[in-house]
Amino acid sequence: MKRIINSFKLAFPSRSCNEAFARTAVSAFVTYLDPTLDEVSDIKTAVSEAVTNCIVHGYKDTIGTVFLRATLLEDRTIVIQIKDRGCGIEDVRRAMTPAYTTGGEERAGLGFSVMEAFMDTVRVRSKPGKGTTVTLSKKIGDRREC
Amino acid sequence: MHTITFSNDKGTLTIFIERDIDHHNAADLRLEIDRAIELMPAREIRLDFDSVEFMDSSGVGLIMGRYKKAAEHGAKLRIQNLNSRCRRLVELSGVLEIVDIVK
Ligand SMILES: Nc1ncnc2c1ncn2[C@@H]1O[C@H](COP(=O)(O)OP(=O)(O)O)[C@@H](O)[C@H]1O
Numbered sequence: 001m002k003r004i005i006n007s008f009k010l011a012f013p014s015r016s017c018n019e020a021f022a023r024t025a026v027s028a029f030v031t032y033l034d035p036t037l038d039e040v041s042d043i044k045t046a047v048s049e050a051v052t053n054c055i056v057h058g059y060k061d062t063i064g065t066v067f068l069r070a071t072l073l074e075d076r077t078i079v080i081q082i083k084d085r086g087c088g089i090e091d092v093r094r095a096m097t098p099a100y101t102t103g104g105e106e107r108a109g110l111g112f113s114v115m116e117a118f119m120d121t122v123r124v125r126s127k128p129g130k131g132t133t134v135t136l137s138k139k140i141g142d143r144r145e146c
Numbered sequence: 147m148h149t150i151t152f153s154n155d156k157g158t159l160t161i162f163i164e165r166d167i168d169h170h171n172a173a174d175l176r177l178e179i180d181r182a183i184e185l186m187p188a189r190e191i192r193l194d195f196d197s198v199e200f201m202d203s204s205g206v207g208l209i210m211g212r213y214k215k216a217a218e219h220g221a222k223l224r225i226q227n228l229n230s231r232c233r234r235l236v237e238l239s240g241v242l243e244i245v246d247i248v249k
């Protein structure tokens with residue numbers, strides 16, 4: 001097991017104004033590892049996608065609680081878990097296909113593709129009727145010269 | 147707080163997006179951009195991203211939707227002044243198959 005050097009948890013109602021709050025909180029938290037602007041932007045974008053999915057899809061016609069947990073590991077990896085107790089996903093593999101979307105309203109169906117492109121790993125666990133947990137991780141480069 | 151400003155010059159309507167684009171902001175942006183497109187006939191519509199620090203895939207949906215809206219009004223849609231991070235997202239999305247980046 002890699003040692004955890006820091007962590008935080010958030011729980012907030014699934015209101016769209018919290019999308020900016022969640023990604024900003026994570027970007028402030030990862031600053032400790034001295035990431036590049038691009039690395040911060042990748043993480044913010046991926047978090048925005050996952051949190052938006054809880055709000056738009058997981059809690060489609062209701063307001064529920066979105067849970068976010070972020071952890072920094074000693075090997076400079078940030079792990080972010082984003083969870084809802086919403087409707088869940090019937091077929092995760094299909095949901096992750098580029099351009100697949102069940103949401104009208106100009107969704108591009110690219111949320112999972114973006115998470116996969118911008119993070120090192122993306123894991124999705126979901127149960128219809130129970131909810132969805134997305135776990136994202138990314139190792140932050142070490143720019144200290146030797 | 148305004149979300150867009152625009153300039154209209156010789157058949158080209160340039161719409162400057164003045165805030166970050168996520169799902170929360172996309173709804174207002176969509177309404178305001180569409181209103182501008184309806185009110186100001188143009189042959190070309192340019193969406194300007196100079197003030198957009200951050201966007202996620204909601205921005206790609208916004209671009210695709212405005213492409214369709216512009217086409218309904220007989221106009222071509224182009225995008226410009228994306229920062230390197232917005233540009234990377236747009237490149238990854240495949241939306242450049244239908245919309246050109248002009249600068
Ligand atoms: N948290 C979630 N709860 C329920 N369904 C989800 C969730 N996240 C994603 N999905 C499903 O996966 C599909 C694809 O998601 P995504 O790639 O982010 O595209 P988009 O959000 O544009 O639809 C969604 O349309 C939805 O059907």
Ligand SMILES: [Mg+2]
Pocket residue numbers: 049052053110111112
């Ligand atoms: Mg999505």
